[in-house]
Amino acid sequence: MELGLDAMAPGQRGRIATLVGSGPMARRLGDLGFVQGTGITCLYRSPAGDPTAYGIRGTVIALRKQDAARVRVRL
DSSP: OEEEGGGOOTTOEEEEEEEOSOSHHHHHHHHTTOOTTOEEEEEEEOTTSOSEEEEETTEEEEEOHHHHTTEEEEO
16 A cells, blocks of 8 residues: 555554655655655654654654655555
């Protein structure tokens, strides 16, 4: 099953399938390690629902919902 990173619930794990779109934000996500096949875990969603913290490659990265939606994840 494949979904947007923004749709993952805290505690869910998956692998990055692809990045949607191009431009500076897509490039920045790639630089941060959001590349195909990388394991990722949704760790925590703020009380307001935005941003959300994700564990990737031994690091915790918080993304806004609009940026997380660019990342497609395979569960």
